[in-house]
Amino acid sequence: MGKVSYKKLRGSQNLRQRLLLSTLSATPVQVEDIRANDMMPGLRPHEVSLLRLLEKISDDCVVKINETGTKFQYKPGIVMGGRHLVHDCGVSRAIGYFLEPLVVLGLFSKKPLSIRLKGITNDSKDPCVDTFRSATLPLLKQFGVPSEGLELKIESRGAPPHGGGEVLLSVPIIQSLTAVTWIDEGMVKRIRGVTFSTRVSSQFENTMIHAARGIFNRLLPDVHIFTDHKAGQQAGNSPGYGISLVAETTSGCFITADTAVSYARADDGGMEGEKQELVPAEDVGEQIASVLLNEIEQGGVVDTTHQGLLFLLCALCPQDVSKIRVGKLGTHGIETLRLIRDFLGVKFVIKPDPSTGTVILKCVGSGLKNLSRKSS
Incomplete structure (x- = not known):
């Protein structure tokens, strides 16, 4: 067993995207200086919960957090998926915070994923479960994800501060995504x-x-x-x-x-x-x-909240050109583009379209394949 070499990162920003990309690219990460100068330093409850969730759906995943929570090491394992899993998301962030990484990892896991998440279903910080069901899941279908086995059931609602909601997420496995040319936003x-x-x-x-x-x-x-x-x-x-x-x-x-x-x-x-x-x-x-x-x-084919996920899906496509149109680039979208470049080596060509005030992005995918899914 050789020594693990960790990619060194600092700070707490974009932790969710970092962990997702670290898992997809099988890159171990070490994150330091997490809110080191705050009144309450270290990882927040929802960030620890996300790390525990990644452990739950993976095999051979290693998480080491120091005593103050200001530094941790994460070595991704093999994403296994599986049925009848249950995870309590806590009440410091809504279930929407956990759904995006889960659905992407579920597509590339060994077995189809079926997991019950408990916590807050609707709040003003994270996309609510209704939006996820009516817009995020259809977005995946543009990339060739089958509708069969892809669903989100809302079993009970939970509002802040005490939550109490439950949803059931099912994600099928795919061999690879399909590159898209998606620039017509329609009326x-x-x-x-x-x-x-x-x-x-x-x-x-x-x-x-x-x-x-x-x-x-x-x-x-x-x-x-x-x-x-x-x-x-x-x-x-x-x-x-x-x-x-x-x-x-x-x-x-x-x-x-x-x-x-x-x-x-x-x-x-x-x-x-x-x-x-x-x-x-x-x-x-x-x-x-x-x-x-x-x-x-x-304008654009998705709204601001879905930009990051759209860019990520394009970057995970086969080594073929994807071309998409979005409105004004949001902060989250820009940060996601940087992280995709750092972890997957995929760079986007960004061209403003002055006539419509939108932006057209093109990239060649990283060619991520799900090796456990047999070619049919």
């Missing part, structure tokens, strides 16, 4: 959405829908927003409500926006036991409708 033909409410009156949902439709119906007639009011066990442990919207275009693009309103977690600046005022449902509906219109106006 918006319909808007779909879903509202949720837990431990509050279902009237909140009707108010949000009425406010959002008030804006959309001036622009197009085909707007349907469904309600999902949960009660009892399925409503989790905290009151909250929110909305997830998806604009579907004539060329099969899904542009999303979502938000959720709930009482703050203690670490988000909310004091335990302090009575806070929640944002009125009408304002939530109007604000999220405006956010969605803003995303559509920026």
Whole structure:
């Protein structure tokens, strides 16, 4: 057994992408100076939870964290996948934080993945589970991932600060992705959405829908927003409500926006036991409708939150050219491009398109193959 050589990284930023790319490229990493000068130094609960999740779905994966949590070593193993796995994501970040790395790793694992995740299903920080189901999973299909065996079931909702939600994610395995040329964003033909409410009156949902439709119906007639009011066990442990919207275009693009309103977690600046005022449902509906219109106006085949995942999927394609169009590059997207270059050696050619204000990116994929999947 030779000595393991670790790629040295510093700081806590983009930890999720670093771990995902480290696993995909089988590159051991050592991360130092994690919030070393903070009042609370070291890894946050959700980051430790993500490391434990990677251990759960992999074989021979080694994680060593120092006592203060300001430094750790991660040696990726073989991603095994497997059925009937369960992981508690905790309540410091929503389940959406864990879904993106899971779904990408699931495609390249030895066996199809089926895992139950527990925690917060909807909050204002991470993409909510509804958006993941209605936009992120269809995005994978553009790259040749079969619909069969790819699904997300929302079994119960959980709002911050105490969560209590559960979802069941299933991911099939593939041999490799397919390169894409995806630059036609099309025109918006319909808007779909879903509202949720837990431990509050279902009237909140009707108010949000009425406010959002008030804006959309001036622009197009085909707007349907469904309600999902949960009660009892399925409503989790905290009151909250929110909305997830998806604009579907004539060329099969899904542009999303979502938000959720709930009482703050203690670490988000909310004091335990302090009575806070929640944002009125009408304002939530109007604000999220405006956010969605803003995303559509920026152009591109995906919205800002999905840029990182889109770039990653292009970089994992066979050694063939992928060409995509996005709106204004978000910070997350730019950081993901840098990490893809560092871990996979894939560089994107970036060309602004002044006539539309969008950006066209091209790359040759790294040719990642799932060696455990037999060619059919």
